[in-house]
Amino acid sequence: MRYLMMSKDSGDSTPDEKLFADMAAFVEELSAAGVLLATGGLGPDGIRVSSKGDEITVTDGPFAEAKEAVAGFALVEVRSKEEAIELTRRFRKIVGDGESVIQQVFGP
């Protein structure tokens, strides 16, 4: 099963070299284990496209407080929900304060 892990940027700590190194090792380990399918960071300025009736509205971001915005994602393939939680736990240990949301992905 697949889970998408979306992490918000706490915004109050600047990443140091150790964090980069730890993250790189973590990503490498998960890739090697065949768990990490895709990962990436998200730009702060989103574009909102909304629809109402026949009308489509396009609005430039940003829309939320920096710490509310999703800053990165990881798509993982795991055996169980518990495994997804464990991986997220490890991720949070590395990046420090903040919040991640994991949701199961269905399809394609």
Add this chain to the structure above:
Amino acid sequence: MTDVRRAVDAVFKLEAARLVAGLTRLVRDVGLAEELAQDALVAAMEQWPGSGVPDNPGAWLMAVAKRRAVDHIRRAETLDRKRAELAREVREEDAAQDKDDVLRLMFLSCHPVLPTPARVALTLRLLGGLTAAEIARAFLVTEAVITRRIAEAKRALAEVPFDLPEPDAMAARLSSVLEAVYLIFNEGYSATSGDDLQRPALCQEALRLGRLLAELAPQESEVHGLVALMEIQASRTAARTGPDGEPVQLHEQNRGRWDRLLIHRGFTAMLRARQIGGPPGPYVLQAAIAVCHAQARSADDTDWPRIAALYAALVRVLPTAVVRLNQAVAVGMAHGPEAGLALTDAISLPDYHLLPAVRGDLLLRLGRETQARLEFERAANLTTNAAERAFLLRRADAIVPTPTTRTLGQACADFLAREDLGPSTIRSYAQTLRRLCRSLGDNKPLDATTATDIATVFNSTWDKAAPKTWNRHLSAVRTFAKWSSLDSLDGELERRPETSEPAKPAPLQGIWELPDVPLREQTLWRLLHESEAKVTTVLAINIEHLDLADRRARVRGTWVTWRSGTAALLPALVADRPSGPLFLSDRRPGPARTPSPDDLCPHTGRRRLSYERAEYLFKQATRALDPDGYTLRGLRTG
């Protein structure tokens, strides 16, 4: 399992490979290492629910296992120098992971001394961290079977060194590992038995093992080939079963449901394999075939000639019957079903359901429905997978054996070739059927020939014919219709009554007064009128039958009598002929037409006057009285 136990189990599975690998290096016995890892798991189950999962669970588990290892070695009855040394080493040596440990563990659990099922079970156990119960469930065997399999495997491996293979043994050892991984994948991908067509968990384990192996042995192109193959095959998981779990064949799959992410990973793995270079091995070739399919936007876009060429290369490195069967499929698509079918003829796979299934496909494309149906039924009987059997039976049932489209011409030819009909019957039938074929076309499909078609031909051809002729043609069609099982062919036609209408009475006075009537006609007409005998009877009279005195003749067992009119004419007609037909034609017969001696005049060599000729002459002569003329029979009633 409680939530906490599930969490511990998830962590253990993540750590199992490294844990067992590191421990095996330390204690030099994979069986012992596995037991120690289980001990550590039990400890975690006891402690983590209270204390929470430690920050570095892998290190925690390793520390516990190492302690147990030292205890174990000390407990051994004879603590000789060697064991003491080992205990010290275990205690002191840094368990820091050497990534080659996991690779060593893979080679060990797929060691050639083990039978294949043991390799598969052990690999799932040691590298995937699966319990015996989980493995048993995946392979639909009892837990006891797996437990025994693993125990035997561990014993067999007790003396095997925990090393990477020597370079010259590398290829063989690696192929043993790849085989086990692909076997796990296939067991999940095309479950060989049971009601589920796929057991996704096994596919996922195999993919993880493959991806892991690719990181551990990145210089081996076959490893990347296997990963590419599995990624691309797994990308079709959602599309390859229908709503009721039935298999959907590759060319019918909704390609929109293919997992592009996995396809992309497969392509990437394929690129890595190509970068390494060297002659392509079986997995790289199979992956290249999978890539071809993945690249085709639709089934019709599939580059079958390229796939057939790749199979030709694959058959050279992996000449198994299954590969040759797949080659036959590709060749069938690239170069036509005939070529594919020819390849399947040489394949011997007695109990493999896909052979008859493939043959069924090819035969169907060749229009050989009956044989195709038999092959699909055979395939259904051979498979143990319920969904696949249902699918094959549906394919068999979908074939409605259409009778080979026979043409009217063929059917008529076959009908006329019957040996149970006499030659004259055949001749008569042939007349009718040839006419039908000429009017309707030899190539008209027999089953498209309708009663209306037949009626149209009859009405345009024989409507004016005598009822007897009409009925003769009709009975020919009826016999033919019955023979060809098209009973309704004569449905719009009816027999005509043969009792002919009374002939139009001839106006006798006018006839007797017709000028320039030859003696023969005068005599014949008078005789017909006075005797009221049948025309054929009168024409059959021979001179020797005549009894001029009594004005009668004995012919064909009946008496013909006449009166004065005939009596006045007869002597002149007979003249000095002593015998032979009374009424003679004007001419001698041509050399090609030899009448029977009875119809020939022995004195003049002329033949008996025929009914047709006599009728014709009468009709011509009486046209002076009526534009239609009269018939000889009219003389009898006139």
